[in-house]
Amino acid sequence: MISINNVQKSFGNTVILDGVSLTINKGDVVSILGASGSGKSTLIRCINGLERLNGGDIKVGENSVKNKVELNEIRKKVSTVFQHFNLYPHLTVLDNITLAPIEVLGWEKSKAIAKAIELLNLVGLQDKSDSYPSQLSGGQKQRIGICRALAMEPECLLLDEVTSALDPEMTSEVLDVLADLARSGTTLIFVTHEIAFARKISNRIVFLDEGKVRADMEKEQFFSNDGGKQDPRIKRFLDKMDSK
Amino acid sequence: MSNNGFVPYDLIVLLKGIGVSLEVFIISSVIGVILGCLLGLARHYRVTIIGSISTFISEFLKNSPVIVQLFLIYFGLPIFLGIDMDARQAATITLSGNTAAFISVIVVSALASIDKGQIEAARVFGLSEWKILTKIVTPQALLVAIAPLVGLAVNQLQVTSLISVIGVMDITKVGQILNQRTWQPFLVWPVIGITYFILSWVLSKAGLLLENRLKKHQSWVSI
Numbered sequence: 198m199i200s201i202n203n204v205q206k207s208f209g210n211t212v213i214l215d216g217v218s219l220t221i222n223k224g225d226v227v228s229i230l231g232a233s234g235s236g237k238s239t240l241i242r243c244i245n246g247l248e249r250l251n252g253g254d255i256k257v258g259e260n261s262v263k264n265k266v267e268l269n270e271i272r273k274k275v276s277t278v279f280q281h282f283n284l285y286p287h288l289t290v291l292d293n294i295t296l297a298p299i300e301v302l303g304w305e306k307s308k309a310i311a312k313a314i315e316l317l318n319l320v321g322l323q324d325k326s327d328s329y330p331s332q333l334s335g336g337q338k339q340r341i342g343i344c345r346a347l348a349m350e351p352e353c354l355l356l357d358e359v360t361s362a363l364d365p366e367m368t369s370e371v372l373d374v375l376a377d378l379a380r381s382g383t384t385l386i387f388v389t390h391e392i393a394f395a396r397k398i399s400n401r402i403v404f405l406d407e408g409k410v411r412a413d414m415e416k417e418q419f420f421s422n423d424g425g426k427q428d429p430r431i432k433r434f435l436d437k438m439d440s441k
Numbered sequence: 442m443s444n445n446g447f448v449p450y451d452l453i454v455l456l457k458g459i460g461v462s463l464e465v466f467i468i469s470s471v472i473g474v475i476l477g478c479l480l481g482l483a484r485h486y487r488v489t490i491i492g493s494i495s496t497f498i499s500e501f502l503k504n505s506p507v508i509v510q511l512f513l514i515y516f517g518l519p520i521f522l523g524i525d526m527d528a529r530q531a532a533t534i535t536l537s538g539n540t541a542a543f544i545s546v547i548v549v550s551a552l553a554s555i556d557k558g559q560i561e562a563a564r565v566f567g568l569s570e571w572k573i574l575t576k577i578v579t580p581q582a583l584l585v586a587i588a589p590l591v592g593l594a595v596n597q598l599q600v601t602s603l604i605s606v607i608g609v610m611d612i613t614k615v616g617q618i619l620n621q622r623t624w625q626p627f628l629v630w631p632v633i634g635i636t637y638f639i640l641s642w643v644l645s646k647a648g649l650l651l652e653n654r655l656k657k658h659q660s661w662v663s664i
Contacts, residue, residue: 245565272567283558287580287659296576297566349566 198223198258198384199244199275199353205252206239206408213239215408216253221386223352226379228395229388231405232434237388238280240405241357244386245277257353273301276346280358282338284330290317290341291326294348302349309348316344320374336367343374354378356387392438396420404431445623458615459636462601465529465611469536470594476537477544484545485552486570495545502542508603511535515607532604536597543593551586552578580659587655591648595641602637612636 199221206214213236221227229237242248244255246268257275260267284293294316295309304312317323320340330338339359346354356375360368372394379385379398389395395402402419404412412425419425426432480495482488488495502510515531518524526534555578563573605614616633620626 247561247565269567272565277562277565279558279562281558283556283562285559285563285577286556287577297563297568300572300576301567345562345566 199386200256201240201244201253202255203253204240204243204250204255206236206243206248207251213408214243217405217408217410218253219403219410219413221353221384223384224382225401226385226399227387227401227403228399229386229403229405230392230395230434231411235405236408237405238357241277241355241386241388245275245355246271273349274352275355276349276351276353277355277357278339278342278346278359280361282330282335282342282362284338284341284345286330288329289326290322290328290330290333293330293341294345297345298348312348312350313344316347319347319377320344334367335363336370339363339367339371340374343371343378347378351383353384353386356385356389358388358390360389360391390438392435404434406430447619447623451619454618455612455615455632455636458610458612459640461529461609462598462611462613463640465532465536465604465609466598466601469533469540470597472533472537473540473544473597476541478548480541480545481548481552482574484549498538499542499545502539503546507535507539507600508606510539511603511607528604528607528609531607532601532609536601536604539600540593540597543597544590547586547589547593548582551582554585555581584655584659587648587652591645591652594648595645598641598644599637 199219201217201219201221204214204217205212217236217240219227229240231237239248243250243262244257246262250263255262257271260270262268262271285296288296291310291313294313295304295306298304298309298312299306314323314326317326320343322337322340322344325333325337325341330341333341339362342359359375360371363371368391372391375385375387375394376398385399387395387399396416399416402412402414402416402425403410404419404425412419412428412431414425417424419431420435426435480499483491483495484499486492511532514535515526515528518526518531518534559577560573563577568576601611602613605611605617608614612633616629620629623629
């Protein structure tokens, strides 16, 4: 469903993605792991078209991110949740969630509101619809961020270190919501440092190292001693994360 | 009888002067706002060559004396472009351009103050650049810009006094005429000064009111 083909991306002379190829199928829950600077977030930003590719191609269904018209189609199907939430501060929670469905998908206001309320119930924030983002805690903001992304009824959700800016208690609030989503069959691609959580909910692990795919395997295989851990680079990474 | 004393008609002349000053101020402000927003947007979105031209124009107008601009327009345009105009029109053109230059700077900095993250979010959800500008950026930028805009308006009102130099019958010109006739500078100029003060005071109060209304409309600010 998403095919990433030999993607090259650099900023100035710094190569960030160096020939990344991946195929993500419908219903996959893929965790992208890797050290800081390995290109994880940049890969997400290439899929949703925030960064322009220097080489290769990314296709979602039949549409390529390199074509402006097709990119707009991709953006209707692929939603993003951001590390720093990026909610619109001047709009209420309800307006944050309904803006894109109304303006981009052309939904009736009543339909968008019904959907938003359904999602707010799902994340347990039904009483916050008239609040402004500045009145919410970090965990609540991120759950709204997830609602905003889900309101587009996306085929795939991109999650870019969505818990990195949260304390442990808030992190678990957000991860609970994501675990439910993973079970419901939504395609998820998430960049994370929560190894334990990645291990719990994903079916596939992709390990990026210096802009290259170092490993792309089933979860069990990745974490087994005769699988991913055979690679000294991956073993070192996992050991370091374990000891944290 | 000597005609050195004040006569009731002087009050009417002063009121007419106020009318002229306000007319030039209001027309040049409206044109300045429209032009300034366009210049600012061109600069913000780096619209190829227009963006650079806009930067050049606003920097030139910002960094040269209004009186020089006034002379250039009033004496220059008729000679070089053959445009026939009276002093008031020249004054309006000059102040429009000058106001636009300052407004473009306020617009650019207000636009730049909006957090990039939300704009990226809006983009990712497929909103067009126009929708992002109108639904996300402008409501927030307006709040950033309103206070400097009111300050600029009060300043530009004082700047209108310069147009008396090319003979526009504004408040200051009326003051000059009355002063020359009556030889009572310490009566005339305080009155003229107070006139400007009252106008500026009303203007800044109105600006404050507008600012408060805007904030009230956007209740998130006070939270």
